[in-house]
Amino acid sequence: MRKYLIRRFLYMLITVWITSVVAFGVIQLPPGDYVSNMVSEMTQQGMDKITPEVIAQLREQYGLDQPIYVQYFKWIGNIIFKGDFGYSLALRRDARELIIERLPMTFALTAGSVLFIWLIALPVGVFSAVRKYTVGDYFVTFIGFIGLAVPNFLLALILMYISYKYGGKALIGLFSPEYATAPWSIGKVLDLFSHLWIPVVIIGLSGTAGLIRITRANVLDELNRPYVDTARAKGMSETSLLWKYPVRYALNPFISTIGFVLPGLVAGEVVVSIVLNLPTSGPVLFNALVQQDMYVAAGFILMLSVLTVVGVFISDVLLVILDPRIRLQ
Numbered sequence: 001m002r003k004y005l006i007r008r009f010l011y012m013l014i015t016v017w018i019t020s021v022v023a024f025g026v027i028q029l030p031p032g033d034y035v036s037n038m039v040s041e042m043t044q045q046g047m048d049k050i051t052p053e054v055i056a057q058l059r060e061q062y063g064l065d066q067p068i069y070v071q072y073f074k075w076i077g078n079i080i081f082k083g084d085f086g087y088s089l090a091l092r093r094d095a096r097e098l099i100i101e102r103l104p105m106t107f108a109l110t111a112g113s114v115l116f117i118w119l120i121a122l123p124v125g126v127f128s129a130v131r132k133y134t135v136g137d138y139f140v141t142f143i144g145f146i147g148l149a150v151p152n153f154l155l156a157l158i159l160m161y162i163s164y165k166y167g168g169k170a171l172i173g174l175f176s177p178e179y180a181t182a183p184w185s186i187g188k189v190l191d192l193f194s195h196l197w198i199p200v201v202i203i204g205l206s207g208t209a210g211l212i213r214i215t216r217a218n219v220l221d222e223l224n225r226p227y228v229d230t231a232r233a234k235g236m237s238e239t240s241l242l243w244k245y246p247v248r249y250a251l252n253p254f255i256s257t258i259g260f261v262l263p264g265l266v267a268g269e270v271v272v273s274i275v276l277n278l279p280t281s282g283p284v285l286f287n288a289l290v291q292q293d294m295y296v297a298a299g300f301i302l303m304l305s306v307l308t309v310v311g312v313f314i315s316d317v318l319l320v321i322l323d324p325r326i327r328l329q
Helices: 002-027 034-044 052-062 068-082 095-128 135-149 152-167 186-223 226-232 239-242 247-252 252-276 281-290 294-322
Strands: none
Touching: 002 068, 002 294, 034 052, 068 294, 095 135, 095 186, 095 252, 095 281, 095 294, 135 186, 152 186, 152 252, 186 239, 186 247, 186 252, 226 239, 226 252, 239 247, 239 294, 247 252, 252 281
């Protein structure tokens, strides 16, 4: 087990490094850079034409005149040895401050969505498998297809309208105005939970629908195994049999999707966060990519990649513990 953990940890480090290289390189692919974008905006605003000498001076000031590999090694070296993610050229702020400021809410929203997916998908998927081809099974299947087909941003607009029509106010953001800048307290936490349910439901709905179908298929597959007939022959009750064996082995998709569900949730979180005006990493990452604010964009992508890789590592370890059929060899 120790050798396995060490080997998987080394794979994690290599994966994160490759991700950082790819992320930094992809951000540089669009033509131009932050200075080009800034000059274009200034020209559109009617300012006098900026001379090439001034543009060259700006690129030198921001360190954009150096080759891309030099920029990358300076950036990744500062992160490893100094914890310095660079400087936001657009917002004129330390990139690390932006990441630390936005990641906790992103993590809370993602964790809430994962919890929502699990709490709904497991019992509904088991019910759909046990009651296959009944009205309840068809109803769950129909709702699941709706969850997979309807875009997240459309659900956000619908729930925002419902909350405004029947609740008297549109639940946008994660805090009420009186708690937005207030220090943390019990009242602020309760206010957060009162706003958090809408984005959690929206972001988690498509993942819930997909996992319900996977759970249903796995439980049905396990119910047809010979050991189930053997357990029944020994007099085990249907409820005990169901939860002790088939459901236990059908939990593998729940564990294995810990890491893989994070990129999908984060991708869905970007649009939903913009629609609902949520203080998460999505809007900042989107604006950084549009404005070619490379240090902020690369920093966010790196941190989200680290979370994803750690999630996959945790899922691999939990699978070994949960399912004795899995062997490290």
